[in-house]
Amino acid sequence: MFGWRRRSEGFEWKEYVRTTILVRRADRQRRIEDARLAAIGKVKDAADAGVDAGRAGVSAAKAGIMRGLSFLGRVIADFAVTIFWGVVRWGRFGWSILKDAAAALLAPIANALRVPAGAVSDKLRMMPDVAQKFPVKAHHLITAGIVLALIYVGGPMLRTADGVGTISVADAMPEANSEAHQVTISNEISGPAAALTGDTMRVDGTLIRLAGIEAPASEQPCYRATGRRWNCASAARAGLNSIVRGRVVTCSPSGQAEDGRTVANCVVDSSKDVATELVRNGFVFATASSFFSSLSGEESSARDAKRGIWQGEVQRPQEWRDQAWEAAKREAPDGCPIKGVVRASSKIYALPWSGAYAKARVRPERGERWFCSEDDAKAAGFAPLDKS
Known part of the structure; x- marks a missing residue:
């Protein structure tokens, strides 16, 4: 009796504690990254709001x-018409004087001594009255001269280098131009990289x-050959990080994903394909679109060698999500499994495969509700909790 010792009877406490610590550490790192x-x-x-406000300000200034x-x-047009x-009126007046004078000078010689000189003197006496009735005054001419001088001096200031008298919004906001250049997906992206998940990384800020x-989903279970569960999503992220750490990564964009991230083919050291290395070592799955490429052959080799995710039982991420969706539908009201909750005045929704799904509670009195699709949730003003 005194020699009895408590035994683990096959239960590996050290491995259990170590696995628990690793899982919690990976979960904490994921939350920090999110x-x-x-x-x-x-x-x-x-x-973006500042750029839009700047554009609006420039547009308003341009309109002004x-x-x-x-x-x-x-x-200026009114002054020009008046002048x-x-x-014209002064010309008519002078022409009438010249015409009367010519008529008087060319009268018959017999009447030369009786030229009606009074006609000329009458016209001359009318000049003060006409001048008084003339609409253009001296201060009008002075004002017109000042305006013309301002236009002459200030005109070059409003002209751009190409001679067009407009203000370029692009020149006024170089930051907007630089941002637009960064989101262009037609150029290569190269620089240091950091892994975020097993298939996502940040390369030179992109x-x-x-x-x-x-890559396996963050909450997706994977099992070893012994049936023990392990964190394959964290292992995939570590595998990607080991490939790109300390190296220059060059990516050739080929499109854009639904979540706005750039889809690209990337290499390290100018030759080693990152996706191929991940599939070859069993960190990730090859997608259906790549089954006719070399990635399909690499996946078959990794499965035969039971490397990484292929060492035990595993599902493809979409299959696992579909099963989680169906299981949540059976328990959700009206078969709508998406939880729309309010946190600190922010409306967010959690999907059945999200890590926070189990802890989320839908309280209708706070405006929270269930949704049957992501489109319904977004239409109601809810944003995704994560992009898994």
Whole structure:
């Protein structure tokens, strides 16, 4: 009796504790990364709002300048019309004087001594009255001269380098141009990289999703040959990080995913394909679109060698999501398994395969509700909790 010792009877406590610590550490790292990505998203939204406000300000300034120039144009046109008709009236007056004088000089010689000189003197006496009735005054001419001088001096200031008298929004906001250049997916992206998930990384500040592969979902279970569960999603992220850490990664974008991330084929050291290395070592799955490429052969080799995810029982991420969806539908009200909740005045929704799904509680009195599809949730103003 005194020699009895408590035995584990086959239960591996050290392995259990170690696995628990690793799982919690990976979960904590994932939550920190999600918070960081959310903060970056908010900063980008604020930057976009600032750019839009700048565009609106420049447009308003441009409209104001155009209205001012239009007003000045109308004023100048009015002055020009007034001056024109003034010149016409003075010309008619002078022509009448010349005509009367010529008629008097060319009268018959017999009447030369009786030239009606009074006609000329009458016209001359009318000049003060005409001058008083003339609409153009001295201050009008002075004002017109000042306006013309301002246009002459300020005109070059409103002209751009190409000679067009408009303000370029692109020149006024270089930050907007640089951002637009960064989101262009036609150029290569190269630089240091950091893994976020098994198939997503940040390369030189750009979020890249590797083409042709899919990593295990963050909450997806994987099992070893012994039947023991292990965190294959965390292992895939570590595998991607080991491939790209300390190396220059070059990516050739080929499109854009639904979550807005750039889809690309990436290589390290100018030759080693990142996706191929991940599939070859059993970290990720080859997608259906890559079954006719070399990735399909690499996946078959990894499965035969029981490397990584293929060492035991595993499902493809979409199959696992479909099963989680159907299981949640059976328990959800009206078969609508998406939970729409409110957190700190933010409306978010959790999908059945999300890590926070089990803890989320739908409280209708707070405006929370169930949704049958993501489109319904987005239409109601709810945003996705994560992009898994």
